[in-house]
Amino acid sequence: MSKKQRSTKQKQSQSLYYTVKEPTKLxxxxxxxxxxxxxxxxxxxxxxxxVTIDDQIETQFDYLLHPGQTVAILKNKAAVKRSALIGMEILHEDDDIIVINKEAGLLSIATEKEKHQTAHHQLMEHVRHEGPQNRVFVVHRLDKDTSGVMMFAKNETAKRTLQNAWREKVAERTYVALVEGEVKKEKGYISSWLRESKTHLMYSSTTPNDGLHAITHYEKLQGNKDYSLLKVELETGRKNQIRVHMLDLGFPVVGDKKYGSKTNKVRRLGLHAMVLAFEHPSTGEKLRFETEIPQIFLGVSK
Structure with a gap:
């Protein structure tokens, strides 16, 4: 049995699973x-x-369940044993960095409404078990409803090293995007200048230097007449870049009402950070972390 299979089996044994038979509230x-x-x-x-629904954390008591959905409940003992690391899994940790696989539905950092149920807060509690002075620093972010690989720094030197030379240090940032519609072109790219409106909506400008330059490459993995699954690589990392560029292509990300989506069959944002490869801020070692494509993305786009 491989390490990944053992990890999956252990994770499954820590939770109780139930299949929804009829429409009801959570x-x-x-x-x-x-x-x-x-x-x-x-x-x-x-x-x-x-509580997770189809692998996405849900805390709303009035969330409407639909037949066929899978509800998983993490056992209390497992939650305590994992030091309350809910909604994420640590993939790697050393003296300088922590790399996690974040589930959809978990905030990366605190907001005015939610201070504690975030990846950052939980990791702060995690490192303080070893020493009250220990801290965790934000290097980059994933949207709440985006799942996948994310990295934090454990000291200010590592944070500054990574942030000041992000494009040089990061060798690969690959996402999978489940989008609406049948993408005919097998691969391509989109280039534009991104600007932010007064209502905090990002949009593309085709006028050179009118905003921040953004380049997104994509390759079709599979699809049908309703949905397409794309592998997306970022040449630049701008705010909401993939979501805006998919809308520009005419194939908005599933579940992304803000950027043109009309459907949400997966009941989450159809975006997953699959690969993050980078140079370690202290050792210079090349590290690469890859996570599995969410099964629900594969099922919908068959």
């Missing part, structure tokens, strides 16, 4: 399958982020 469903627990206990499990 809290009543949980109360039914966990009938031995009190209502407050179930609500607590939900609020701590121990």
């Amino acid at each position: 809290l009543p469903f949980l109360l039914e399958v966990m009938s031995n627990r009190s209502r407050n206990s179930v609500k607590s499990i939900l609020s701590r982020g121990q």
Whole structure:
């Protein structure tokens, strides 16, 4: 059995899995399958982020479930054992960096509404188990509803080294994007200048130097008449770059209402950071981390 298979098997043994049979709201469903627990206990499990739906964290008690969805509940003992690392898995950790695989639905950093249920806050708690003075620093971000590989620094020197030479240090940033429509072209790229509106909406300008230059390469992996699965490589890393460029191509990312999506069959954003390869900020070692394509992306785009 491979290391990945052992990890998957261990992860599965730490959770309880249930298949939704009929439309219902999440809290009543949980109360039914966990009938031995009190209502407050179930609500607590939900609020701590121990519930995922088709591999996406969900904390809203009134979330509407649909037949065929899989609800997974992380057991309390497993949650404690993992030091409350909910919604992510540590792929690599050393004295300078932590690399994680983040699930869709988990914030990278705090917002005004949510301070604690974030990747950054949880990792801060994680490193402080070894020393109260330890800290974690944000190097880059993934949107809340984007899953995949993400890196944090464990000291300011590593943070500055990575951020000041990001384009030189990062050798590969590959995403998979589930988009609406049938993409006919097997591969291509899009180049534009990105600007941000007063309402914080990013948009493309074809006028040279009118904004930040962004280049996105794509290759079709599979698809049907309704959906296409693309491998997307970033030559530049601008805010919402993939989402804007997919809209520009006429194939918005599934579930991305902000940038033109009309459907959401996967009930999440159809974007996953699959590969991150970079030069270690201290040792110079070439590191590469790759995660699996979400199964629901593969199923919808067959």
